[in-house]
Amino acid sequence: QVHLVESGGGSVQAGGSLRLSCVLRGYYYSMAWFRQAPGKEREGVAAMDASGIITYGDAVVGRFTISKDNTENTLYLQMNSLKPEDTAMYYCAADTRAMSRSGLLRVIAYDDWGQGTQVTVSS
Numbered sequence: 001q002v003h004l005v006e007s008g009g010g011s012v013q014a015g016g017s018l019r020l021s022c023v024l025r026g027y028y029y030s031m032a033w034f035r036q037a038p039g040k041e042r043e044g045v046a047a048m049d050a051s052g053i054i055t056y057g058d059a060v061v062g063r064f065t066i067s068k069d070n071t072e073n074t075l076y077l078q079m080n081s082l083k084p085e086d087t088a089m090y091y092c093a094a095d096t097r098a099m100s101r102s103g104l105l106r107v108i109a110y111d112d113w114g115q116g117t118q119v120t121v122s123s
Helices: none
Strands: 004-007 010-014 018-022 030-036 043-049 054-056 064-071 074-079 088-095 117-120
Touching: 004 088, 018 030, 018 088, 018 117, 030 064, 030 074, 043 064, 043 074, 054 064, 074 088
Parallel strands: 010 117
Antiparallel strands: 004 018, 018 074, 030 043, 030 088, 043 054, 064 074, 088 117
16 A cells, blocks of 8 residues: 655756655655665655654755645645755655654654655756
8 A cells, every 4th residue: 555655856957946745645644754865775855754853964955845735634745945966866755653853864763664766956
């Protein structure tokens, strides 16, 4: 059973914007976006929890914004000022457990993952 369904990836030129969506099929307390480029480890991009804690990876601070529409139960990642180094497969992740702020961006903390959506930024 698929619990997280991402969409919104695509190709864009440097400086452009994209918005990723992740439909959450169930209740989750902690939610995050991760990304993985070819040959690199998966890294945390942005995360939030039901208490309102929000945190970002150092590489995207000031450019990306995570948000959630509680009516639609959908998690978003607004990505602005995109750079070629943002090119990666982006994954939505969620868990029913609460975590520390630092734990929100740890890959190992999450049980449920989406299938991924590709983002390609050209120079």
